[in-house]
Amino acid sequence: MRDAMTRIMNPPSIHERSTAFSVSESGPGDWRQRLAMITAMMREMSLQDDPQAMVRSYGERVRRLMPSDGWVSLSRRGLEPPRYRITRASIWTEPIDPWKQKDRLPLLEGGLLGELLYGDEPRIIDDIEPLLKPDDPALEYLQGQRSLMAIPHYDKGVGLNMVVTMSKQPRAYDLEQFPERYWMSSLFGRATQNLVLRVELKRAYEIVERELNVVADIQRSLLPKTLPAIPGLELAAHYQTSQWAGGDYYDFFELPGGRWGFLIADVSGHGTPAAVMMAILHSLAHGHPGHPEPPSALLEHVNKRLSASYTAENEVFVTAFYGIYDPTQRQFAYSCAGHNPPQLRRCSLGRVDSLEDVGGPPLGLFEDVEYAQAKVTLRPGDILVLYTDGVTEAMNSENKQFGLEMLNEVLTRCNLGASAMRNAILEALDRFTDSNAALDDRTLLVAKVL
Secondary structure, rough: OOOHHEOOOOOOOOOHHHHHHHHOOOOOHHHHHHHHHHHHHHHHHHOOOOOOHHHHHHHHHHOOOOOOOOEEEOOOOOOOEEEEEEEEEOOOOOOOOOOOOHHHHOOOOHHHHHHHHHHHOEEOOOOHHOOOOOOOOOOOOOHOOOOOEEEEEEEEEEEEEEEEEEEEOOOOOOOOOOHHHHHHHHHHHHHHHHHHHHHHHHHHHHHHHHHHHHHHHHHHHOOOOOOOOOEEEEEEEEEEEOOOOOOEEEEEEEOOHOOOEEEEEOOOOHHHHHHHHHHHHHHHHHHHOOOOHHHHHHHHHHHHHHHHHOOOOOOOOOOEEEEEEOOOEEEEEEEEEEEOEEEEEEEOOOOEEEOOOOOOOOOOOOOOOOOOEEEEEEOOOEEEEEEOOHOOOOOOOOOOOOOHHHHHHOOOOOOHHHHHHHHHHHHHHHHHOOOOOOOOOEEEEEEEEE
């Protein structure tokens, strides 16, 4: 009996589909009215950014175009046979948002609707009355109806959702119109799913963005709140990440005898992983017992712990430069671990010296490394610039780097104080890169000897 009551559709020819779509029983003007309604519906769909609102609006318009006596939407997403959920129904007096109120959706098992949903095919049933059993779990949705049209919505080739439209009249659905109705409903189902994914993706981005902003706030909290007041020295600093957070780091350490330690470092990589390593670097640098001297002692301390516990398996390394300034003698002792050598503008001598006479491998590569150190005496008017490679390796539209030559050209302006010199370097960078976003973190420390 079931075979006699059920028709599984064979697609009509192109000519038949075209005829079914364009010919109207109501007269030659009816297709224009339908076209206008469909155009208005498509415009409204394109404005929606909430899946529930889009489904509601679409359903209201479709039911005006193609009236029915009842309808129900089903989903087996995330469920095992023969279970399914009712996601929408014409008999509901209160709508339920299936994406936000999933716990309120009726969970059913088996019956005629379950058979249709798991059958995974479009169906028309001319008379459901002989097929309904008194214990059918969806009886309240089907009672009083005679014929139905079941349209699956596929996801990765499987009909996870289905829309069932019903009529109180037997044989109410025209076979010639079924392919177009199936097509329209399926396309709308796909559009709805795409909107759901877009909304979920937007929500996920918002969550990630909030978390990244927290990471950035934590990272910046590790940097000096204010620059130290060092006798005979004017200081200025600039810190800019290429993403929410980054791997550049600078710090100052107050030492006995009025001396101060200057640290600048750059973690390999970008973004959150580099920011995490930057926080570890901060902890290790501040966790050295006592006051490490000479400058190489701090680098060796940090290197040993990074290599032993943090960088051995993840191929991360840190370049760093650490110097200790003694204002009473204007002496600057320093050590370097693979970092860009600071530039020292000797204004009284009219030249730029690069503090590159000592060096060693970056931190975190080899556990047992001894770093050499050097010392330089500063003179009034000298300008010392510590920087990360995001400054000198900044690119312009012709893929040329800012480089040391352009940096040193700015340093010829010896009349500038530390803050003005910092600003001049940044302005030169901005002009060079056409104000494009930084591709790498940029950190500057400028010290002018008074």
